[in-house]
Structures are given as C-alpha cells and as structure tokens.
Amino acid sequence: MFGRLGSVNRVSSEEVMQDGAHRRVVRIGDTVRRPAQPWTPTVHALLRHLENVGFAYAPRPLGIDDEGREVLTYIEGDSGSLGWAKVVDDQGLSNFARLLRDYHDACESFSPPPGANWSTDAGGREAGSSDNEVICHGDFGPWNVVWQGNQPVGIIDWDFARPAPRLHDVAYALEYVAPFRDDAECLRWLHYSAPPDRRLRLEHFCSAYGLDSTAGIVDAVIARQQDNADLVRRLAEQGHEPQATWAADGLLTELDRRIDWSKTHRQLLE
Template sequence: MRITAAVARFASVTRDEVLQDRPHRRVERIGDTVRRPTYPWSPAIHALLQHLEAVGFRYAPRVLGLDEDGREVLTYVEGESGPQGWAKVVDDAGLARFARLLRDYHDAVQDFVPPDGVSWSTGKAGAGDDEVICHGDFGPWNVVWQGGHPVGILDWDYARPASRIHDIVYALEYVAPFRDDAECLRALRYPDPPDRRHRVELFAATYGLTSTSGLVDAVIEVQRDGIEQVRTLADAGMQPQVDWIAEGHLEELEGRISWSQANRHLFE
C-alpha cells in the first residue's frame, strides 16, 4: 500500500520536523504524517493498527501506507510524549488514566487475529488462547498527552503475543516505579519519594485486577525477559540492541533486577 498522491501533496505544504535522528532510525514528521523505517515485523504491526482503526480505538496512529523511500507512513498524534510523559503519571489521576488506557487497548485488541504469515519482533507468530497482542513497550514515554489526558499510544514495534499481565507489569516497572528514590526525584519528575505500594494498588484496581498478589514477581520476570529480548535482537543484528550490549546496557538491566529483589517490601 503506497501513500496516496493527495496525502503526499498535503504533507509537502505543511510542517516538517525530525522527531528522532539515530544512525539506525530516523523518524520524521511531514505535515500530519510520520515517516518511520520498516522492519521484518512491520506487516504484523500494520495489521494490528488497521484492526484498531476498524474497531474505533482512537488512541493508535492510522496506517497510511509506504512512501517513495519505503518508509511506513502513519498519522501524526499531536501532544506531549517522550520525556514529558513521565510527569503525566506522577499524580493519582494521571496514573489512573494511564492504567485505564492500557485496559481499553487490551479490550480493543481482544478479538484481533493476526494474518497468516506475519511474525512479531520476538519471532513468534500466532497468539495462544490466553493471549492478546500486547503493546510490548507500554511506558510513559510512549503515551501522548494533551493536558492531563492521554490521546495516543506510540511506537508499536515491540508488540507481541502475550498474556495481558505482560503489558501490566511492564508498565508497573516504570510507573510504580521499580527505581530508587534518587532516580525518582532526579529523572522521573517526582516531587517526593513515591508511595510505591499505593501506586501498585491504584494501577491494579483501575485496570480491573482483583488482587496485587504476584505482581512483584511478575515484574521481575518481565525484567529478565527484557534482557533476553535485547540479546535475541542483538544476535539478529538489530539496532539499538547491538549498541546497548556494546555500551554495557545489560549490566544496567541486571542491576535493576537486583534492586527489585532487594526492595520488594516497598511494593507488597
């Protein structure tokens, strides 16, 4: 599917902006569209986004096709994201909206059946009976906000078949958060050390979980899974995972697991 001439003409006379400029990944805004590189799993992502459009889930970008350079073309979602997203989940209201957004996504994707022949970044194809297609990278940086309200979810490249709990505990690692007080105050926009137990309980209740039992162990397991995913993608020559290993990122990830194990009393 190629981007239509009408969209291309519209984009050429409106705002252009480089959103991300890395050697392996240049992302540009051209008018009301975003141009991103494609990957072997892009057909699966496009099918997922088309399903979300068909069921009326308004928080995902729309797929418009490929441009003349073979880049995927998505609709641009206006708002604050990236580093600004962390501040939006510090208070209870923002955290609850973040959890509700994840629940709404999981409900919207529940009936999605991936097309035959597509695979995800994990290499897995179909979903099991108790699985949905998880976002796979549901963190504050990948949610777009307008004021105090989420309006979009970005960066679907790590979507994969998994149980809902995978996305839940992945998100909890970052919004509980499973980080020490110094990092919360320095980098994550908290004015005071967070009440992590309260935040886990609020997130779980808003999402619709009936218990927080087992969540800490599940977070630690997802942290371990993240290390294996980095290794797998790096072994396949994918960036930025190759650079992450060269830069010692795996040691940082292993340190996070150690911190989670030593401080689980803060969450339970």
C-alpha cells in the same frame, strides 16, 4: 499489500522527530514517516482493526511512501521524555492504566493475518491460547503515550507488539510507573518531589486497570524485567540496533542492577 503514497519534498517539509543510528523518524504535515520493517504489515493490520472497532488512541496506517517508509497519522501532544511527569500524580497514573485496559479490550477480537510476522518472532495466536492473551503493545511506557495535559490521547511506537498475556504489558508498565527504581532515580530523573509510595501506586494502577488482586504482581514485574534483559542481550548478540549500541554503552549491566534492586526491595511494593 501496502498502499503507495506520492513522493514528498524532504528539504522543505520534513521535521525530524528522531534521528538515531537505527532509524530516522520524521513528521510531514499530519503524518509520521518511519522505516518500514518486516513486521510492519502485521502491525498495520492491528492498527486497522483498532480503527474499525472505534479505538481512538492509535495512529492510523496510511501505507508506504516512495522511500519505503511506513506512513502513520500524527497524534498531537507530548510524548517521549515529557511523558514521565504525566504519571506522577494519581489522575495521570489512573488514566495511563485505563488506557492500557481499553487497548487490551479493543484488540481482543483481532485475528492476525496469515503469516503474521512479529518483531520478536513470537508467532501468531493459535487456537486454544489463553483467554488472557491479546496482542500486547510490548513497550507500554509513559514515553510511548501521547499526552494532552494529564489525559492520554494516543499510543505510539508499536514495533514490539506481539501475542502475550495481558500481564505482560501490565508488568512492563508497572516497572516504570510504580516505579521499580531507587529513590535517587525517582527524584533526579522521574519528576517525583518525594520518594514515591510504591505499594500504593502499584495498587492504584492495578485497581484502575481492573485487576481484583495484586497477588503475584511483584514476581511478574521481576520476571518481565528479566525477560526484557534477555531480549536486549539476544538482539545485541545478533547485531540488531539499537540493542547492540545499548549493550556497548553498558545497558545490560544497568538492567541487571535494576533486577537486583527489585529483588532486594520487593518489601516496598508488596
């Protein structure tokens, strides 16, 4: 069960961090308040486990406030759109990959509580599952890491956490940091000063994470891109936000374009 916290003065103490159609996220002092979801108890169990095993890069769950919002500790640093520039240089890229490996190792011993509920209906881990399956973050990109300089100090936004092979997170991250994007997007939006050496960056990430080989990685990224597009399409069709708005704004067409680019330009990464 959730703990309950006292009420707060919304007018004088709330700092809006995100105010979208699907959720309003605010900071109050050293805490962050977000709308609680059906999977929030399971995610809080995961975050408590991370605290218990000494993983210092996740927010701590503090319960539910009087307005039904989950309460998490605030992590000081840069995140969101500011995260993209942090992974351009080799040191930031290596730190990003090592953070993911450290998280996977920290959650390996986690056992979801009975009746665990995940946002994508992935279910809980079962006996006999793959040794490579952990509770993946599910949305591990530079925007969901908190940075101080080029050092990551936290991982945020755990809504898509779910049981999956480690490669699920690795492939997702590599789409964005290799990146599987054309030169124009890299130069215009992703803070590169020149077209990136995608093959070298992919190898650098995999080495920092601790993989012995990059064999099959490109196929895994393309498959992960397709899975993500299918997930957005399914959630949009069911009326979930923000996916419904994303679909209405043309994101599904953009996701299909990115998949086509990856298939056509895979020689840049292999």
